[in-house]
Amino acid sequence: MKKLSCLTINKKIQKKASSFVRRCEEDYRLQIETVADSIAESRGAKPIILLAGPSGSGKTTSALRLEEYLDKAGMETHTISMDNYFLPLDEATAERTEDGSIDFESPTRLDLELLNKHIEMLSRGEEIEIPTFDFTRQTRAAETKKLRRKEGELIIFEGIHALNPAVMGNNTSIANGVYVSVRTRMESKSGELLHPSHLRLMRRLIRDKLFRGRDCMATMEMFASVERGEEKYIMPYKHNSQYSINTFMAYEPSIYKDYLLDDLREVQSVGYQFDQLDLMIEMLEYLEPIKMEEVPGTSLVREFVGGSEFEY
Secondary structure, three states: OEEEEHHHHHHHHHHHHHHHHHHHHHHHHHHHHHHHHHHHHOOOOOOEEEEEOOOOOOHHHHHHHHHHHHHHOOOOEEEEEHHHHEOOOOOOOOOEOOOOOEOOOOHHHEOHHHHHHHHHHHHOOOOEEEOOEEOOOOEEOOOOEEEOOOOOOEEEEEOOOOOOHHHHOOHHHOEEEEEEEOOEEEEOOOOOEEOHHHHHHHHHHHHHHHHOOOOHHHHHHHHHHHHHHHHHHHHHHHHHOOEEEEOOOOOHHHHHHHHHHHHHHHHHHOOOOOOOHHHHHHHHHHOOOOOHHHOOOOOOOHHHHOOOOOOO
16 A cells, blocks of 8 residues: 655645646546546446445546546446435334444445346346435435436446445446545654545545535544444455556645644544544644645545535
8 A cells, every 4th residue: 555745745735736736636537547448448248337435435526537538438428326226214124233223334225136137237228217315314216317328338336335246246247346445545744654544534524514514523423333334345345346546636635624624623622532533633734735726626626625517
């Protein structure tokens, strides 16, 4: 796993922030295009793309960037969020964690039978009706969307469980797997390493605050459950992917500084115990800030801070 020091980041920002941002974005773009070009070569036999990754990994932007590139290359591509396939929540039958709470990370929350059926139907060029899930009521909405894959077109299914055998079923012969996540550790000026999951947490903290009405403490309290789900249901199956994309943007913590630092200090001030909290604060305090104006509209960073050209 790669690592990058905060000292190096600051030097690059001080030299020229706009150039630093541009180089980071270019590295990510090249990963997307390399994966897309390879997928395109096998599109006849494998028209389905199963894209997975843990929470905060940038799955949605990566899927949309893949779609955009393939579309421009003349291969019409459609992206389907697997969140549409959630089942209505039934507390009586829902899978539980060891402490008795509902396991919201379990793949059994998905309508696996319908999902597998739709993957197979799309591969054969048959029409499906994509369901819609109403998260506010935790039930399936009445609206559906019809879709038929034409010859030569590609379908991306994006979701945290896309590489889980329970989801993939017998579809490995018609699908390519893509795993996206943060694969770089940040090194503080004192030499401590920030685990990639905590950069993904930074992304979640900002997104939850800005778009989901959830404060910093609430997101942190959910973190243990989310990590448990990742270790149980996502990480063991990342080897099922043919391709991987590192979504780490070296400049992104410098963007997050203005959004997050005060909130983390407040959590620290009340004595809340959280792994690597002090290290996150130390890094954000040390890093030079970057203005949002430097971040392009298609950047993965905008999935979490807003202002994206994509619709999520």
